[in-house]
Amino acid sequence: MPNITFSSPIHKDKTVYAVAGSFTKTVLTIAQENHIPIDFSCGDGECGTCLVKVTSLEKKGRMAGPLTLKEVDVLKDLHKVTREELEKMYVDDLPVQWRLACQLQVRDEDLLIEYGQEDKVF
Ligand code: FES
Incomplete structure (x- = not known):
């Protein structure tokens, strides 16, 4: 079972265990279930309010997860993904x-999720 550690400069870090059935849940849903205050608005990949920085805590390296087209558009608008990064995601x-x-749906990997910066710059 993967551990997901939520970290913020303005809240205490918290690690939760993604139990069976979590793999169909988003990180936002798991955060809400565990009273972790990640900002959000639309809940549908359109506004960018729930932007988080994701780091794998796995020694074997991080799994790629497909981005939705809406997520690609929002991340581009926020200047949080480059064309080169998108190519590496799709090709490699x-x-x-x-x-x-x-x-972002949870997979079988330990993750660090950083959230809660006012300007979203980490
Ligand atoms: Fe709007 Fe996630 S809450 S993009």
């Missing part, structure tokens, strides 16, 4: 660092 199956918590 390498993950991008910034994600929208409402779109």
Whole structure:
């Protein structure tokens, strides 16, 4: 079972365990279930409010996860993903660092999720 550690400069870090059935849930849903205050608005990958920085804590390296087209557009608008990073994701199956918590589904890997910066610059 993967551990997901939520970290913020303005809140105490918290690690939760993604139990069976979590793999269909988004990081935002898991955060809400565990009272972790990630900002959000639309909940549908359109506004960018739930932007988080994702780091794998796995020694074997991070799994890539497909971005939705809406997520790609929002991350581009926020200047949080480059064309080169998108190419690496599509061609080499390498993950991008910034994600929208409402779109990111948990997989079988330990993650560090950084959230809660006013200007979203980490
Ligand atoms: Fe709007 Fe996630 S809450 S993009």
